[in-house]
Amino acid sequence: MKQLWIVTALAILVVTGCSSNSANNKAAMDGESIYANKCSACHGENLKGAVGPAVVNMAGKYSEKELLKLITEGTAQMPGNLLTDEQSKIVTEWLMEH
Numbered sequence: 634m635k636q637l638w639i640v641t642a643l644a645i646l647v648v649t650g651c652s653s654n655s656a657n658n659k660a661a662m663d664g665e666s667i668y669a670n671k672c673s674a675c676h677g678e679n680l681k682g683a684v685g686p687a688v689v690n691m692a693g694k695y696s697e698k699e700l701l702k703l704i705t706e707g708t709a710q711m712p713g714n715l716l717t718d719e720q721s722k723i724v725t726e727w728l729m730e731h
């Protein structure tokens with residue numbers, strides 16, 4: 634019986650070990666850091682654009698819902714699924730204020 638507990642404990646360790654791995658992705662949970670990590674390579678550090686277009690004043694162009702969809706799904710030229718759902722929401726709200 635004792636062995637069963639050891640196996641169970643190991644299994645739990647493995648499971649939590651894996652989920653903390655994917656937490657890498659979640660390390661940055663504010664809009665500015667998420668943007669800096671995942672978006673600035675294409676959109677520039679100060680939102681003024683690089684490979685991708687400038688992303689300032691998005692609130693004047695999109696509703697929050699449209700922006701969230703664009704960021705989640707990407708476009709013809711921009712990759713989608715760069716972020717977790719939660720990160721997408723955070724970065725969308727952050728972009729709406731810039």
Ligand code: HEC
Nearest residue numbers: 671672675684685686688691704708709710711712715724
């Ligand atoms: C690989 C480069 C790349 C990355 C990474 C990238 N984008 Fe883009 N993004 C683009 C390109 C290129 C366009 C223009 C897309 C088009 O016209 O189809 C675009 C368009 C946009 C637009 C619409 C701009 C407009 O004026 O309509 C927004 C908003 C946007 N990106 C936000 C983001 C956010 C937020 C991230 C980070 C999660 C991100 N992008 C990551 C390349 C990128």
